Amino acid sequence: MPTKKAAKARQAAAKPAAPKRAPAKAASAAAAAKSGVARRKRFLAKVRESLDEMKTRLLSEMDSDLKAEREGNKDEGMDTYDLASEERDREINFILSDRERVKIKQIDDALERLDEGTYGVCESCGLEIGEERLQAMPFTRLCRDCQQDQEREARTQRRYEDERNVYRKLGSTDNEEESG
Numbered sequence: 001m002p003t004k005k006a007a008k009a010r011q012a013a014a015k016p017a018a019p020k021r022a023p024a025k026a027a028s029a030a031a032a033a034k035s036g037v038a039r040r041k042r043f044l045a046k047v048r049e050s051l052d053e054m055k056t057r058l059l060s061e062m063d064s065d066l067k068a069e070r071e072g073n074k075d076e077g078m079d080t081y082d083l084a085s086e087e088r089d090r091e092i093n094f095i096l097s098d099r100e101r102v103k104i105k106q107i108d109d110a111l112e113r114l115d116e117g118t119y120g121v122c123e124s125c126g127l128e129i130g131e132e133r134l135q136a137m138p139f140t141r142l143c144r145d146c147q148q149d150q151e152r153e154a155r156t157q158r159r160y161e162d163e164r165n166v167y168r169k170l171g172s173t174d175n176e177e178e179s180g
């Protein structure tokens with residue numbers, strides 16, 4: 001029996017073999033993180049693609065609106081628009097509805113954040129925003145948790161203000177009763 005114990009103790013003492021494993025684990029974790037990063041990169045590349053498409057579609061719709069306005073209903077296809085022209089930009093801006101302008105601005109902002117590497121990172125907590133959420137709301141700047149926190153805070157704030165108004169009203173009736 002004691003020899004078994006001693007053997008166990010020796011085994012325990014001989015554990016420095018463990019660090020041999022750790023680097024392997026760390027390496028696989030690093031590899032996992034690396035593949036996570038690569039995956040995210042691919043995802044963000046897709047996001048950029050779809051934002052570019054969205055913008056192109058929006059601009060070409062606007063451009064064909066512009067053409068329709070200028071040349072009646074003459075259908076020329078959409079291959080001839082040249083967005084570089086400053087004059088054209090001015091004209092497009094002129095006929096842009098606010099809604100379209102907001103949309104373009106959102107797309108440009110998102111593309112800028114993609115360039116900066118801040119796209120898809122929650123502005124509040126700094127964690128990555130989930131892919132599903134970004135697919136559903138490509139312009140969001142907050143992760144779901146932070147968005148919910150903000151909404152809850154806004155609700156609490158509203159409730160607090162409502163209560164204050166109620167108290168103020170009650171207070172004023174009290175005062176009126178007292179004075180009257």
Ligand SMILES: [Zn+2]
Binds near residue numbers: 122123143145147
């Ligand atoms: Zn967050």
